[in-house]
Amino acid sequence: MEDSLSSAAITDNLKTKIIGQRVIYYPRLTSTMEVAKRAAKRGAVEGTVIVADEQTAGKGRIKRIWLSPKGNIALSIILHPGIVYLPALIMLASLAVVYSIETVTGLKLQIKWPNDVLINGKKVCGILIESDVRGNRVDYTIIGIGINVNLRLADFPELSPIATSLSDELGREVSRLDIIRRLLVEVERLYLALPSGESLYEPWRDRLVTLGRRVQVGWGKTGYEGIAESVATDGSLLLRRQDGSLTTVVAGDVTLRDRER
Ligand code: BTN
Numbered sequence: 001m002e003d004s005l006s007s008a009a010i011t012d013n014l015k016t017k018i019i020g021q022r023v024i025y026y027p028r029l030t031s032t033m034e035v036a037k038r039a040a041k042r043g044a045v046e047g048t049v050i051v052a053d054e055q056t057a058g059k060g061r062i063k064r065i066w067l068s069p070k071g072n073i074a075l076s077i078i079l080h081p082g083i084v085y086l087p088a089l090i091m092l093a094s095l096a097v098v099y100s101i102e103t104v105t106g107l108k109l110q111i112k113w114p115n116d117v118l119i120n121g122k123k124v125c126g127i128l129i130e131s132d133v134r135g136n137r138v139d140y141t142i143i144g145i146g147i148n149v150n151l152r153l154a155d156f157p158e159l160s161p162i163a164t165s166l167s168d169e170l171g172r173e174v175s176r177l178d179i180i181r182r183l184l185v186e187v188e189r190l191y192l193a194l195p196s197g198e199s200l201y202e203p204w205r206d207r208l209v210t211l212g213r214r215v216q217v218g219w220g221k222t223g224y225e226g227i228a229e230s231v232a233t234d235g236s237l238l239l240r241r242q243d244g245s246l247t248t249v250v251a252g253d254v255t256l257r258d259r260e261r
Contacts, residue, residue, distance in 0.1 A: 003150070003176050005053060010180055018047035019077060019191065020184035026050070030057040033130060033144045036076035040132070040140035044078050049184065051075040058146065061128055062219075062253055067159070071150035071167075073176050077187060079141045085194050086131060086138065087234045090115045091204035092194070093127045093143050096186035098207060101125075101147070104178045107169055113210040113228065113237050113254050117147075121209070122164035124148050145183070149176050201233050210237070214257035217249050224249065225257075 007023040014020050022045055029035055032050040034057075039048060052074045058066030068074045081089065094115040101109055101117075101124070110118045117125035125147045132139040148165035150173045156163075166174040190200060205211070210228045217224045217239065224247055226239040237249040 003173070005051060005176060005180070009177055010049070010051065010184075014181060014184060016047070016184055016188040017192075019188035020047060020049050020181075021045075022048045024048065024050050026052045028052065028054045028056065031055050031059050031144075032074050032076035033059050033128060033142055036078055036142045036144070037130070037132075037140075040078045040142065046078060046080045047188075048078045049075055050078075051180065059128060059144070060126055066126060066128075066146050067156070068146060069151065071176075072165075073145065073147040073149055073180060073183075075180065076142050076144040077184075079143065079191070081138055081141055081191075081194070083133065083136050083138050086133075086141065088194060088200055089129055089141060089143060090127075090235050091200035092187070092190045093129065093145065095200055095204055095207070096183055096190055097125050097127070097145060097147065099186045100179055100182035101166065104182055105166055105170060105174060107166070109207070110209040111204065111207040112256070113208055113231065114235060114251070118209060119164050119169050123162060124164050124166065124169075143187070147179065149174050149179065199233075201231075201235075204235075205231055210254055210256065215239070216255045216257060217252040218255070219249070219252035222252075224252075228254070 007025045010023045029052045036050040054070045055068035055074050058068035060066040094111045097117050098109045115127040116123050128144040131141040150167045151165040153160040215228045226241040229240045230238045239247045
């Protein structure tokens with residue numbers, strides 16, 4: 001499949017006003033997060049997108065490495081949201097990914113709290129959100145999105161039990177360009193709707209595979225185990241512990257245990 005990325009191919013006739021009106025493409029870089037951060041500090045306009053064919057030092061959540069070979073999508077979007085909208089960005093980013101992939105491929109996606117996107121229980125997309133907040137003002141927020149598109153997981157045996165790609169699911173290659181262009185439209189649609197109070201909470205909650213499951217949540221040296229009972233409107237996870245207490249988890253990495261009966 002002819003699937004070469006370029007700034008022009010992404011922006012050409014793109015139906016957005018802000019997101020993706022400026023796209024900076026790199027065949028290869030360390031991490032789109034790092035390049036986006038430097039661009040944001042130099043005053044890049046809101047909606048600027050840094051996209052790469054390949055990352056040599058892709059960053060995951062909790063200081064993990066994110067594998068980012070050619071054939072996948074790696075991009076970061078620079079935003080200047082009001083501080084009240086920061087919690088919603090987790091929901092916004094994961095829903096935008098879900099909607100865009102579903103529209104382009106017809107696959108059905110789920111979300112694992114807080115914002116891993118899964119197909120049939122395996123991770124297809126990771127999202128990293130980093131913000132520079134000064135007092136009650138957000139200097140910039142960067143939403144980093146990595147999607148396994150045309151990747152043979154059989155070539156990565158350590159990942160294949162937990163990860164998948166769009167091409168593995170469909171048995172054919174998928175246009176990264178189609179996904180990126182749709183994704184930018186979805187991010188903008190949801191982003192511009194934030195001030196109207198349109199809720200992202202319910203569609204996000206309804207996609208969560210985490211709820212009702214026994215989970216282990218880790219954050220740094222802290223770990224909790226319990227039943228993921230529900231999520232609050234600010235996106236935090238409400239965990240019912242074995243002693244009956246309810247713990248609110250604001251951030252962390254979830255491992256799904258056995259399904260509760
Ligand atoms: C996760 O741990 O699940 C988050 C992974 C985020 C990966 C994306 S790829 C584009 C952007 N650049 C990076 O270095 N990381 C994010």
